[in-house]
Structures are given as structure tokens and as C-alpha cells.
Amino acid sequence: MRLTLRTLLAYLDDVLDPGDKDELAQKIESSEFAEDLVHRTRDTMRRLRLSAPQVIGTGMALDPNTVAEYLDNVLPPEQVGDFERICLESDVHLAEAAACHHVLTMVLGEPADVDPRARQRMYGIPAEARERKRVRVEGAHGQAAGASAAKPAAASVTMPISHQVTAPIEIPEYLRTGAWWQSRGALAALAVVLLVAATLYMASGLMGWFGGTPAVSALTVENAEGAGAKPQAEAVGNDVGSAEQPSAGGLGPPPQPLTPGIASPAAGSSAPPDRYEVVDGTKAAPAATGDEGATSNATPSNAAPDAGQIAAIPPATVEPPVTAPAETGAVVDGAAGSAAGETPQEQATTEPEVGPDAVVTEEVPAGPLELGTYLGGKTVLLHYDDQAGAWYRIEPRSAVVAGERLLALPEFRPKITLTSGVHLDLSGGTLVLMATGDETQGAGLPASGADVPAVEVVYGRIILINISNGESWVRLTLGPTVADVRLARNATLGVEVERRYVPGNDPRQTPAPVVARLFAPDGGVKWQDAAGEKSVDAPSTWTIENGATSEVAAAEGPPEWIDQEPIVQLSEQRFGAPLVESTLVSDRPVGTQLLELFQGSSRKEVKSLVARSSIYVGLFEPFIDALRDSEQRATWKAHIEALRGAMGLSPESAVQVFQALVEQRGAEAAADLYEMLCGYNADQVGRTPEQWKAGVLARLIDWLEEDSLDYRVLAVHDLAEITGKRLMSNPAGSSAERAQNVRSWRRRLQSGELRPLEE
Secondary structure, three states: OOOOHHHHHHHHOOOOOHHHHHHHHHHHHHOHHHHHHHHHHHHHHHOOOOOOOOOOOOOOOOOHHHHHHHHOOOOOHHHHHHHHHHHHHOHHHHHHHHHHHHHHHHHHHOOOOOOHHHHHHHHHHHHHHHHHHOOOOOOOOOOOHHHHHOOOOOOOOOOOOOOOOOOOOOOOHHHOOOOHHHOHHHHHHHHHHHHHHHHHHHHOOHHHHHOOOOOOOOOOHHHHHHOOOOOHHHHHHHHHHHOOOOOOOOOOOOOOOOOOOOOOOOOOOOOOOOEOOEEOOEEOOOEOOOOOOHHHHOOOOOOOOOHHHHHHOOHHHOOOOEOOOOOOOOOOOEHHHHHOOOOHHHHHHOOOOOOOOOOOOOOOOOOOOEEEEEOOOOOOEEEEEOOOOEEEEOOOOOEEEOOOEEEEOOOOOOEEEEOOOEEEEEOOOEEEEEEEHHHOOOOOOOOOOOOOEEEEEEEEEEEEEEOOOOOEEEEEEEOOEEEEEEEOOOOEEEEEEEEOOOOOOOOOOOOOOEEEEEEEOOOOEEEEEOOEEEEEOOOEEEEEEOOEEOOOEEOOOOOHHHHOOOOOOHHHHHHHHHHHHHHOOOOOOHHHHHHHHHHHOOOHHHHHHHHHHHHHOOOOHHHHHHOOOHHHHHHHHHHHHHHHHHHOOOHHHHHHHHHHHHHHHOHHHHHHHHHHHHOOOHHHHOOOHHHHHHOHHHHHHHHOOOOOHHHHHHHHHHHHHHHOOOOOOOOOOOHHHHHHHHHHHHHHHHHOOOOOOOO
């Protein structure tokens, strides 16, 4: 008998023949996955807070008819695999299928035992309900008593109609709305507001309406003589002298700049001045005139200005005439400074003043070079802000510049169009550094310019597709290897960079080795590194490990992740990714938003995806909490692998992981958990049975008895890696079940049956 989900449900509900049951039990014991699925199925049926699919839905995952057809064994064979895959990846659908199978087994296998009196009672409920619905209407009160007495005694149940008395509706006092003008407090507040507003308005300029001195707006000789006023110079002096001047530290009207193109007269200058305008005590631009007769009544050129004029004109408004256009950073010497008798040393220390005719050119620092554009869509791409020290989301249609660090979160596939005509796809869980070819140099490579994009793949997967009409050039950095890639038209290159996990290696001391795998599914790729140049004209693959490039080998077909984003957890992609995409905003650190989403969400799929995503942005608290959450059991292995990958990025990243463990669990527990995360090699485990019984295996079995769930999760994971056996399939099980598993582990260790896989 084959081991499928349907036969597994039949095994759990004990509806198989004895022979088939024994055969299936042996297959379950020999399969770690099947054993985990048995415990997971039972656990999902017992969880009270687990949600359920909608009653009315469409699609294979939501249509209840699909479950019925599957349990009745009438579902088309080509759909059985898809439905079972949905159940295996979603606890909600697995619980639905298992619970329905269990209910059908109980109903069809054991007829219901109903008490005869209860059966008769249920049969009589419809008739009794109909009798109660009949309502007898009483006659008028004036009717004879004999008429009512003639009614049969066995009449239907009388239900008199009660008199309906309409009671007045009382509105509570706190719900009643009163007129605001009936409140004395409201009227007083309104009066104060109106008084303050009137005072401010009067103080800001209304005083001129009630006898204030009007400002001189445009005083010329023509309108002054026409009105019988004084000559311009005298009038200006009187008006300026009477204007109120602001104090040195107080607020006042800002000085009005001179009109561009007209220089103010210098002291001692023989040039006749033009007419001026004074606005609110400030000397404005000279008014040009061509009437020579009108200027005869103005102030002579050699006449000294009145004291009121000097006090009214701010020093900032008096600028010396410019003798030559000023260059950038040059000192412009004015005639006024020389006429006043300034020494050359004083002129050198004086702040340069630029006249209105001077041409000032400022050097604007060049910004980062744009390398492409992020297309956006229903996906997420992050960039690292060095000043804030945090990751932020990038808005769609944003420019990608040199020097940026870009991160694609798990279950997302952002796309970037480079200016060179190359389409760059980032698979989920990928970190790249963007640069230019002239900034990235490699041995044996030709010199390149800033127009050549350079991409350093720190870890993850990228896909390069040339969408231009000609050949495109990209410079890649993969660990210690720097290479040039030339893509023909429509050529594709897939790059996968892995920071390999080495059991027993502490990444804080020794960095993890970098392994890069490259795939050219259609050929059309030229590869050049320090070892030389290679032309790939057919579907091929090659590897780079420790800086050494292997030979190009033929490939039967491209990996799945080149054409589409691989599905790690279908439930995370369907339910978790849309929520993460719609929640993250670009003006707040992503780490803070992920932590809030992890703490505020109750869905297992969302918490699992957020925990995995948090590892990539340097936030390890959700991961540590996930190892102590029994509802995250299905994703514990993925969390451990993701965290080991984060530890292998660099010694600094490994230190961050250890510090997060210390902050969350304390120094002693952090040392134990970090040791299990690093894993164990053959030398640490031991080579002889005596070393096995007293070494790492014995310590891991002891940690299975710890009260903290994260201890047990990591211990079970390491024991399975070392021995290939999984004798405690559910670290979150009951204490009695765990004690039985621990005794089994110890018995096998003492008998010599439990040994490493390498032995």
C-alpha cells in the first residue's frame, strides 16, 4: 500500500485492514517526514484557535466541494497531488481534511444510538410548533357570557393580545444636546477670542486707519510739486526720520535689497544720485527718470544725507559698485571701501560682497551615479541607509544609484532595469551591492568606465537578462572573484551565491566559505576572470569555490528559480507575503515594522514569514521567539537554516546573532544555543563509542530534558543531523511523551546503536 495523505488519514482513523495497517505503520516509522506529519495532523485537530476556511469559496484551496471529492475518492487524478500539497503546507487545510475524514468515519462506521423517547420527542416538535403559532383572538367585551361559555373546552391554547401602551421615551441627560449659546462659559470664551483677534489685527496694521503716519510709497518730484509738498530730499528726510526703527535684537521688517542692475552711490562720489523710494522706513531702489528739469529740485550730489536717512537705511542695503564680475571664490573690492581709507589688509579680511551685476557660479557636488530604475509592483525591495543605520523600503520607479545596498526579502522577486539594457531580477533572500565598473577592479580584467554596472552578490540569487538590441557588459563580484560577463541579445545568466554552513565552525572566528553556481540556460554568455575567458554557446553551468572557477559543463535544464520564484512555503506566499507587502512603508525602518507585525499578528503563516525576513535585516528577536513557539513547528528547520546563513555572512553578523541571544536568553543559555547553532563536526562528536557516550551526543540528549522549548528544538535538529534519526518528532509534546523519547535515546546510545552517520 502506498503512503499518501488519504491512506495516512485512514490509518489515523483505524479503518484499514490489519495487513494494510501494519504495512503502513512500518512505512511511517521508517519515514521521518511521515512521522512528523502524523504528529502534526493530530496537533492541528486539537488546536482550538486554529482558523477554518470560508464556507463559500472558489479555487482548490477554498472550495469545500474539493475536500468532499477528495475524501470520496472522486477527485480527478491530476488534481489530487495539488490538493495534497496544499494540505501539507497549510495547517488550516490539513485540519479540515483530517477532521472531515474523522467525522465521516464516526458517522458511517458507528450508527448513532438514539433513545426512543428522545426520538419521539423530536418527531413531535414540528406539530407542537405549528400549534403554538395559532393565536386565538378574543371577542368584544360586550359579548354575552353564554356565547363564550359555549366554546368547547378543548380549544386551542389561548394567547390574549395585550394592550400596547406607548410609554414616553426618556432621553438621558448626557445624550441631550443643549444650545451652546446658553452656556455662560462658551460666551465668555468667544468674547475673549474676538477681543484677542481684534487686538492683533489692530496692532498688525489697522492703526493706519485711525490717524497713523502713512507710509511713503512712491514720492517723486512731479507728484510732490503737484500736491504742494516739499522737495523730494526734504520730504524723504522728514518721513524717514519719523519712521519707527527696529531695535538691534528685536523683530522688524527685513531690509529691502536694491534693484538688480543699479548700484548705490558711494560716499564722496561726484555722480548725481537718482530719486529714491522709502517704504516703511527702508530705502528702496532708485527710481529712474529722464526728466532733467525735475532733478533740479532734488538733493545735490555733494550734499550730506540727513541723520534720519542714515539711520533708516540698513547697512546691508548699501553695497559698493562692482568693478568687475566676481569669479567663484574671489573677493570683490568696492569703491566705497577704498574711499573710506581701508588698508589692503582690512580689505582682505573683509567678507566679500557681490554686486547685483556679478556672475556667481557655485560648484554643486555631483550625486551618486544612477545605474537603473526599480520597477516596483506587488513586491518589496529594501535599501540600507548609512546615516540612519537601518533598512528602508524603496518606492516604485525609484532610481538605483552606485553605492547602494539592496535587499530582497523572502517570497518576493523585485526587478531592476539597468541603464546598460540589462534586466536584473533579485530572488527572495538576496543581498547585492551596486557599483560602477571603474570602481571595481579585478586581476586580468580590462579597464572599464562608469557606464558599466557592477553588481556584488553578497548572498542569494540574481538573474541577468539582456533586453537590449546589442551585447551588454556587467561586472560581477562573487566573494573573492571579480569577473566580466558579456551577454548577447536575449541571453540569460543565473547566479547563486551561498555562504556555506560548515558544521562545528564558529563564524565569529572563521568566515564561512563562499560558493557560487552559475547557469546559462540558453548560452550567449562570455565569461572572463583572472583564469581567462570562456564562451558559453549552449545550456551550461559552472561553479566558483574558494576563488577557483571550474570547467563549463553541459546542463540539461535550468533550475526552477530562474523562471519563477520558488515556493518554500505555499501558505506564506499566499497569506503572509501580501500582508507584508501592504504593511511596509518607506518612511519608517523596516526592522521596526517587522517587529510590530510579528507581535501583532496571530496568523502562523505571517509570523513565520516575518521571522525569516527579520533575520535578513539584522533583527533576530522574532526568530528567537519563533523557536519557543509551538505553532511555528513546521518552519523551525527553515528558521535554523536561515539563521545559520546569516551567521555565515561575516564575523560581524555572527557576533550580532550571539548578542541577540544574550539579550533574549542570558549569557549561559546563549552560549548553549549558539553552540547548537554552529553544529558539530566529526572530531567534536568523537570517533569511538566511548567518546560518543560521554561527548556531544550525551550532552544533546541531556538538553532534550530542558524546560525551554528552544533547547529541545535545536537539540533534536542537531541529533538528526549527526545520527540521521529523529526519535523525538515533537519537541513541544507532553512531558510524558518527551520522557519516553529521552529514555529511548539513552538506551540506543548505551547499546551502541546510536552513532554518527559517518561511522
